[in-house]
Amino acid sequence: MAHIHLEDGSFTLFWVIVWWACALVVIGIALYMLRSGNKPDNKKITIAAFLTAAAFAVFQVSIPVFGGVHLNLTPLIGILAGPFLGALIVFIVNILTAAIGHGGWGLIGANVLVNFSEVLVAYITFRGLKNLVPGLFSRAGIATFIGLFCGNVVMIAIILVSGVQGASQSTSMTLVGLSYLATVNMGVAVIEAVITGLIIARIGKARADLLEGNHP
Numbered sequence: 020m021a022h023i024h025l026e027d028g029s030f031t032l033f034w035v036i037v038w039w040a041c042a043l044v045v046i047g048i049a050l051y052m053l054r055s056g057n058k059p060d061n062k063k064i065t066i067a068a069f070l071t072a073a074a075f076a077v078f079q080v081s082i083p084v085f086g087g088v089h090l091n092l093t094p095l096i097g098i099l100a101g102p103f104l105g106a107l108i109v110f111i112v113n114i115l116t117a118a119i120g121h122g123g124w125g126l127i128g129a130n131v132l133v134n135f136s137e138v139l140v141a142y143i144t145f146r147g148l149k150n151l152v153p154g155l156f157s158r159a160g161i162a163t164f165i166g167l168f169c170g171n172v173v174m175i176a177i178i179l180v181s182g183v184q185g186a187s188q189s190t191s192m193t194l195v196g197l198s199y200l201a202t203v204n205m206g207v208a209v210i211e212a213v214i215t216g217l218i219i220a221r222i223g224k225a226r227a228d229l230l231e232g233n234h235p
Contacts, residue, residue, distance in 0.1 A: 022078075022091070023130050023174060025183065027123035034181040039128030042110070045135055049106035059104055066229065067104045070096050074112045078121065090207070093134050093170065094141030094163035095215045099222075099229065105138035106131075129177050136173045141166030155223040155230070160216035167208040171201040 030038075053059060059067070074092045096105045113127045113134065122130060145162035152158040175197045179190065186193065222229055 027125045030181045035125040042128040042131040049103040052103045067100050071108050090211050093137035094166040097138035097142035098145045102139045109134035133174045137166040137170035140169040156216040156220040159219035160212040163212040163215040
C-alpha cells in the first residue's frame with residue numbers, strides 16, 4: 020500500500036529534514052499524550068507489540084502484481100491501538116523496514132507521515148461510523164479503505180512537493196505515474212479492507228473487550 024519505495028538521495032537534504040522534523044513532532048505529541056492522560060494498560064501494550072510484529076512481517080510480503088505491492092495493516096493498527104500508540108508502531112516498523120533495505124533511511128520521516136495518516140483516518144472513521152454502520156465488518160472495511168485512500172493522497176503530495184532528484188519527468192507526468200500507482204494500491208486496499216473487516220468482526224465476537232472503550 021502507500022509507502023515511498025525510494026532510495027536515499029531521492030529527496031534533497033532539505034526535504035528529508037522537513038519530513039523527519041514533521042514525523043518527530045507527531046511522535047513527540049504521541050509520547051506526550053500517552054504519558055499525560057492516555058497511558059496504555061498492559062493489554063494495550065501487548066496488542067501494540069503484536070501489531071508491530073505483524074505489520075513488519077506483512078510489509079515484507081510482496082504481492083507480485085504491477086511490480087509488487089503489499090498490505091500495510093495500518094488501519095488495523097489505528098482501530099485496535101489508537102492514533103498515539105499507532106504513531107509509535109509505524110515509526111518502529113519503518114525503522115525496521117529501512118534497516119533491511121525496504122526504503123531509504125532518509126525516507127523514514129515521510130513514510131511515517133504517510134502511514135500515520137492511514138492510522139489516524141482509519142481510527143477516526145471507525146469510531147465516527149459507530150452509530151451509522153453498526154456492523155463491525157462493514158465499519159472496519161470502510162475505515163480501512165478510507166484510511167488507505169488518504170495515505171495514498173499524502174504519499175502523492177509528499178513526492179510532488181519534494182520532487183525526485185535525477186528524475187527527468189515533468190511534474191504532470193510524475194502525477195500521472197503516481198496516480199496509476201495509487202489506483203493499483205486502491206485495488207489492493209479493497210483486499211485489505213476485507214481482511215481487516217474479517218479480523219475486527221472475529222475479535223468482536225471472541226474478545227469484544229479489545230474494542231470496547233477504544234481510547235486514543
